[in-house]
Amino acid sequence: MKTVSNCVEDILITQPYLEEALSRNIINYSALAVELTEPISKMLKKDVKPGAIMMALRRYSPPPALSNSVKMKRVIKNLGDITVRSNLTDFTVKNSDTLIDNHSKILERINEENKLFYTFTRGIHESNIIISSSLKDFVETNLNNETFLAVQSGLSAISINLPQDNSKIAGLYYHFFKRLAWEGIVLYEVLSTTNEFTILVEDEYVDKAFAAIKRVKT
Incomplete structure (x- = not known):
């Protein structure tokens, strides 16, 4: 059965800029939760409260590739001409x-x-x-x-x-x-x-x- 967390993950995967903004803590969770209330309610075919979405957003862990990992930093630093x-x-x-x-x-x-x-x-x-x-x-x-x-x-x-x-x-x-x-x-x-x-x-x-x-x- 699909959950609020599943819906949040599905949306963020299709919007990598939004996903990265979350990983860098430069986005307002409360405002984003309100923005996602309608699409997630439609996905689950029931009313969903912004509070539940905000909790799912805070628990979401972006893929390691989006973060500035040590390996990624090393590769970017060693870019050639x-x-x-x-x-x-x-x-x-x-x-x-x-x-x-x-x-x-x-x-x-x-x-x-x-x-x-x-x-x-x-x-x-x-x-x-x-x-x-x-x-x-x-x-x-x-x-x-x-x-x-x-x-x-x-x-x-x-x-x-x-x-x-x-x-x-x-x-x-x-x-x-x-x-x-x-x-x-x-x-x-x-x-x-x-x-x-x-x-x-x-x-x-x-x-x-x-x-x-x-x-x-x-």
Whole structure:
């Protein structure tokens, strides 16, 4: 049978910012309990008193990953260089039987210019090519028989080198996304390899995004 505590946990799990605010003791329990009275009453299909909700809030224990654990602090402290690359174009192309062959021509050109920025991601239905805008016309020409779903120029990439053991730390990416969201920064694309994390933003956000990520590191 579902309890008030179960309902509180269900709500907080879907609202990580609220959950973190509780873990940092920067939220008014009484006011939040009143705010949650109606949704929890609907979940339990009976009237629930704010006092019962406030008690459940005070007893709630957030996941350890949300707290500034020693391991998390060590990983964030050891974040590597932050690199910014500007003047990029993002191509979203519908997957087809000819895409890989046409893409190979682009790779041949990239091998001739090793200073270019380039990433390729293949999904189930579509693929993304992010590349320096100097090759925008070249890409469009070599993919002219493909179906473009979106083409966006005026983008910048911010890449962060991660410590070797980052894949064993729960909640690491959350710290980046939380800071960027709080700053009102819209992410155009997110990319990652095992030890590197890259966000793609429109040029108007790049300075603000870089400063936000620096604050996570410091």
